[in-house]
Amino acid sequence: MSAHNRGTELDLSWISKIQVNHPAVLRRAEQxxxxxxxxxxxxxxxxxxxxxxxxxxxxxxDDTSSNIQRLxxxxxxxxxxxxxxxxxxYDKGITTAAVCVYPARVCDAVKALKAAGCNIPxxxxxxxxxAGQTHLKTRLEEIRLAVEDGATEIDxxxxxxxxxxxxxxxxxxxxRQFRKACGEAHLKTxxxxxxxxxxxxxxxxxxxxxxxxxxxxxxSTGKETVNATFPVAIVMLRAIRDFFWKTGNKIxxxxxxxxxxxxxxxxxxxxxxxxxxNEWLKPELFRIGASTLLSDIERQIYHxxxxxxxxxxxxxxx
Amino acid sequence: MRTGVIGxxxxxxxxxxEMMWRICPALAVGCTVVALVPPASPTPLLLAQLSxxxxxxxxxxxxxxxxxxxxxxxxxxxxxxxxxxxxxxEEGRALRRTLAGECAELGLALGTESLLLLTDTADVDSAxxxxxxxxxxxxxxxxxxLLIQESVxxxxxxxxxxxxxxxxxxxxxxxxxxxxxxGAAACDLVQRFVREAxxxxxxxxxxxxxxxxxxFYPPTLVSNLPPASPCAQAEVPWPVVVASPFRTAKxxxxxxxxxxxxxxxxxxxxxxxxxxxxxxxxxxxxxxINAHGLRDPSVPTGGCKESGCSWHGGPDGLYEYLRPSGTxxxxxxxxxxxxxDTFGLAVPSTxxxxxxxxxxxxxxxxxxxxxxxxxxxxRSSRPIQDSSGNLHGYVAEGGxxxxxxxxEAAHQAFPGWAGQFPGARAALLWALAAALERRKSTLASxxxxxxxxxxxxxAEVELSARRxxxxxxRAQAQGHTLQVAGLRGPVLRLREPLGVLAVxxxxxxxxxxxxxxxxxxxxxxxxxxxxxxxxxxxxALEVCQGSQFVEWASxxxxxxxxxxxxxxxxxxxxxxxxxxxxxxxxxxxxxLWLPMGx
Numbered sequence: 001m002s003a004h005n006r007g008t009e010l011d012l013s014w015i016s017k018i019q020v021n022h023p024a025v026l027r028r029a030e031q032x033x034x035x036x037x038x039x040x041x042x043x044x045x046x047x048x049x050x051x052x053x054x055x056x057x058x059x060x061x062d063d064t065s066s067n068i069q070r071l072x073x074x075x076x077x078x079x080x081x082x083x084x085x086x087x088x089x090y091d092k093g094i095t096t097a098a099v100c101v102y103p104a105r106v107c108d109a110v111k112a113l114k115a116a117g118c119n120i121p122x123x124x125x126x127x128x129x130x131a132g133q134t135h136l137k138t139r140l141e142e143i144r145l146a147v148e149d150g151a152t153e154i155d156x157x158x159x160x161x162x163x164x165x166x167x168x169x170x171x172x173x174x175x176r177q178f179r180k181a182c183g184e185a186h187l188k189t190x191x192x193x194x195x196x197x198x199x200x201x202x203x204x205x206x207x208x209x210x211x212x213x214x215x216x217x218x219x220s221t222g223k224e225t226v227n228a229t230f231p232v233a234i235v236m237l238r239a240i241r242d243f244f245w246k247t248g249n250k251i252x253x254x255x256x257x258x259x260x261x262x263x264x265x266x267x268x269x270x271x272x273x274x275x276x277x278n279e280w281l282k283p284e285l286f287r288i289g290a291s292t293l294l295s296d297i298e299r300q301i302y303h304x305x306x307x308x309x310x311x312x313x314x315x316x317x318x
Numbered sequence: 319m320r321t322g323v324i325g326x327x328x329x330x331x332x333x334x335x336e337m338m339w340r341i342c343p344a345l346a347v348g349c350t351v352v353a354l355v356p357p358a359s360p361t362p363l364l365l366a367q368l369s370x371x372x373x374x375x376x377x378x379x380x381x382x383x384x385x386x387x388x389x390x391x392x393x394x395x396x397x398x399x400x401x402x403x404x405x406x407x408e409e410g411r412a413l414r415r416t417l418a419g420e421c422a423e424l425g426l427a428l429g430t431e432s433l434l435l436l437t438d439t440a441d442v443d444s445a446x447x448x449x450x451x452x453x454x455x456x457x458x459x460x461x462x463x464l465l466i467q468e469s470v471x472x473x474x475x476x477x478x479x480x481x482x483x484x485x486x487x488x489x490x491x492x493x494x495x496x497x498x499x500x501g502a503a504a505c506d507l508v509q510r511f512v513r514e515a516x517x518x519x520x521x522x523x524x525x526x527x528x529x530x531x532x533x534f535y536p537p538t539l540v541s542n543l544p545p546a547s548p549c550a551q552a553e554v555p556w557p558v559v560v561a562s563p564f565r566t567a568k569x570x571x572x573x574x575x576x577x578x579x580x581x582x583x584x585x586x587x588x589x590x591x592x593x594x595x596x597x598x599x600x601x602x603x604x605x606x607i608n609a610h611g612l613r614d615p616s617v618p619t620g621g622c623k624e625s626g627c628s629w630h631g632g633p634d635g636l637y638e639y640l641r642p643s644g645t646x647x648x649x650x651x652x653x654x655x656x657x658x659d660t661f662g663l664a665v666p667s668t669x670x671x672x673x674x675x676x677x678x679x680x681x682x683x684x685x686x687x688x689x690x691x692x693x694x695x696x697r698s699s700r701p702i703q704d705s706s707g708n709l710h711g712y713v714a715e716g717g718x719x720x721x722x723x724x725x726e727a728a729h730q731a732f733p734g735w736a737g738q739f740p741g742a743r744a745a746l747l748w749a750l751a752a753a754l755e756r757r758k759s760t761l762a763s764x765x766x767x768x769x770x771x772x773x774x775x776x777a778e779v780e781l782s783a784r785r786x787x788x789x790x791x792r793a794q795a796q797g798h799t800l801q802v803a804g805l806r807g808p809v810l811r812l813r814e815p816l817g818v819l820a821v822x823x824x825x826x827x828x829x830x831x832x833x834x835x836x837x838x839x840x841x842x843x844x845x846x847x848x849x850x851x852x853x854x855x856x857x858a859l860e861v862c863q864g865s866q867f868v869e870w871a872s873x874x875x876x877x878x879x880x881x882x883x884x885x886x887x888x889x890x891x892x893x894x895x896x897x898x899x900x901x902x903x904x905x906x907x908x909x910l911w912l913p914m915g916x
Contacts, residue, residue: 020441021441023608024448035494037493241480
């Protein structure tokens with residue numbers, strides 16, 4: 001994993017004059033989806049690349065060690081062996097980027113991955129996921145416990161009430177404390193953009209999160225009514241680019257929630273390529289939080305290899 | 319009522335959409351179309367074939383594929399009632415000159431440049447996307463003048479250059495390109511422009527993923543071009559963006575309005591008040607707030623100044639192909655030996671017949687300029703005869719210098735007058751009507767001396783007063799909202815005053831025509847310079863030639879012209895004397911787009 005983002009001192013002038021025009025961003029979002037489509041063998045290659053960006057996720061109330069074990073195995077072997085052999089990619093180490101679970105299931109995940117002989121990281125959600133409305137003390141303790149159990153990446157949620165009331169210093173301080181509690185683990189900050197109210201708030205929250213030392217900024221928990229959409233992503237990617245121009249630090253981006261089809265995932269890859277460039281198209285700087293996306297990608301690859309569409313029972317369950 | 323046969327002339331690089339926007343309204347109101355297209359673009363021929371297969375009406379759309387030299391031939395065909403020309407400025411001028419006096423009306427849509435105004439309260443990234451839409455995509459027709467507020471200059475330039483690097487150019491059918499090529503002629507034009515700009519000291523930045531074959535040209539950003547250089551005055555070709563800084567919003571307006579072109583512009587600002595002030599102040603046909611290049615068939619699109627004054631879309635687009643019912647078709651009054659250089663320069667030498675009897679009946683009238691009567695520069699007056707040949711009075715003979723003075727006075731009065739709210743304008747017109755009524759007996763007796771019966775004279779005076787009041791009541795605030803499909807937010811269709819109108823009155827109905835032309839002009843906020851009828855029958859011929867001369871001379875700065883070619887107009891009838899046509903001609907339309915959302 002790349003080095004941590006040390007963060008910078010809080011500088012409110014970076015966000016004080018910012019304006020985001022919603023209709024214009026919407027128009028740009030439509031344009032990107034329409035104008036950069038990929039077909040044939042290049043599409044298959046892009047889909048395999050998309051697989052390596054997935055944080056395979058299960059965040060349900062009824063998770064137990066059995067489905068965690070199935071998930072971890074799928075993370076190690078995301079695409080069926082014969083399909084990979086047909087594409088000559090069997091020995092290239094195609095796995096998903098990480099596995100994402102609740103804090104109580106981190107031990108199970110670590111054990112299952114070790115049994116499968118795989119060293120992909122385990123990411124844990126923390127700080128009162130998904131609403132974040134718990135006391136700061138317990139939120140910090142959650143992070144520490146997850147890191148102790150073996151999680152090497154932590155996805156925290158920010159306190160939306162601070163954004164909606166404009167308390168930027170308080171937000172900065174909280175995320176700084178999360179950063180410290182993570183220690184050596186990677187910090188992904190979930191902005192919950194569906195609850196922030198306006199695109200201007202999304203930009204400001206992104207900047208504060210990056211200044212406070214996040215390694216990744218993530219669009220949403222996946223549990224809101226509106227999760228990852230293109231307009232929100234464009235604003236966050238512009239914030240990442242501006243932070244890079246000001247400090248030279250590259251921060252990663254993760255959309256999560258609502259990405260279910262292979263076609264969507266290709267649009268997301270195009271978006272990152274257009275706005276930030278090829279350097280951001282690696283697992284250290286780009287992740288997709290998804291669970292059913294993997295099966296749709298597998299079906300598309302099956303179609304590319306065999307020319308037919310598979311039924312769901314033809315492909316192994318995750 | 320529809321106009322008749324329309325001749326349509328399209329430029330060498332035109333988009334299919336532009337062509338449809340001109341052909342479809344014409345066909346919809348019942349005109350038939352003959353289109354001349356350059357041979358390199360065969361698409362209209364396919365369209366014509368499809369329309370020919372429509373069964374009972376072959377011949378409603380005819381397409382001729384030919385070189386530019388056929389343009390004057392098509393335009394002067396006797397059967398064509400209107401020529402719609404779309405293309406470059408110089409060709410438009412030449413066409414205006416050749417068509418002066420001909421039967422066909424001319425509608426010009428010239429130039430392809432647009433303007434983008436970036437203030438410091440804008441969303442700069444989105445404005446950069448607006449620049450891409452305007453100049454570096456297949457939707458934009460031409461180049462872009464970019465005005466950036468100084469405080470955001472560095473930020474904007476950096477983002478622009480970064481964005482240019484991501485543009486992809488290639489053949490149009492490759493689905494992943496942003497822009498294509500526009501042909502060899504356009505490529506040569508832009509190469510020349512960029513070379514000249516560099517030689518005048520500008521900085522040129524080019525980027526983007528562009529094939530290196532000939533007709534493809536990379537997106538280009540030109541900055542530091544000195545404002546007085548010839549390149550800065552010329553139209554910006556595709557795909558160039560010429561960027562210049564400004565300090566305040568007022569300076570931005572002055573810079574933006576300081577060109578002869580007036581096509582379309584966009585204003586990028588998140589402050590509502592500032593955005594609307596700039597939008598209303600720009601002298602262009604279409605203004606987008608925080609967007610660029612949005613189009614819709616129900617919104618009128620056109621220009622002003624040298625961008626020509628023909629419209630497409632919206633009600634104005636349909637009016638292009640209609641004329642008021644009951645009016646006769648236009649006649650050709652072409653006089654082939656009209657010498658444009660000496661027209662109007664000879665001094666008429668009509669002297670009153672018979673010896674003068676005693677002193678003149680009344681003091682000579684001067685010229686009414688700037689609120690008071692003045693003596694003319696040339697210090698000469700002309701005698702006016704009444705219907706029985708006796709001397710009626712003397713009237714000052716104005717000359718070129720007097721006209722210049724009058725126009726200057728009108729220009730000075732214009733900002734104040736246009737800025738008056740409509741109630742004030744209505745009040746003035748009503749006061750004028752009241753003054754007319756007070757002097758009814760004097761006016762009626764003067765008309766009687768010109769040979770009009772007393773009853774008819776009184777009726778004429780009354781009708782004039784009524785007309786003034788009617789137009790006063792119609793001096794409403796401009797603008798109504800259009801509904802546009804697919805856009806959240808209003809689009810306003812504003813009616814703005816044209817500026818200074820020059821009106822030469824006809825001979826028939828001397829009082830009524832004068833008043834009927836004056837009232838709508840003033841009601842819409844224009845200032846006027848009027849030349850009343852000279853009450854001499856010999857002038858009928860000169861008026862005819864005058865129409866042709868006026869049309870020819872307007873090619874200089876392409877001002878909109880409305881001439882009656884010597885045919886009489888029934889001023890006392892509602893449709894001709896006080897109808898909507900007068901209102902249409904007295905003001906200029908502007909479309910203001912206001913997309914909404916947060």
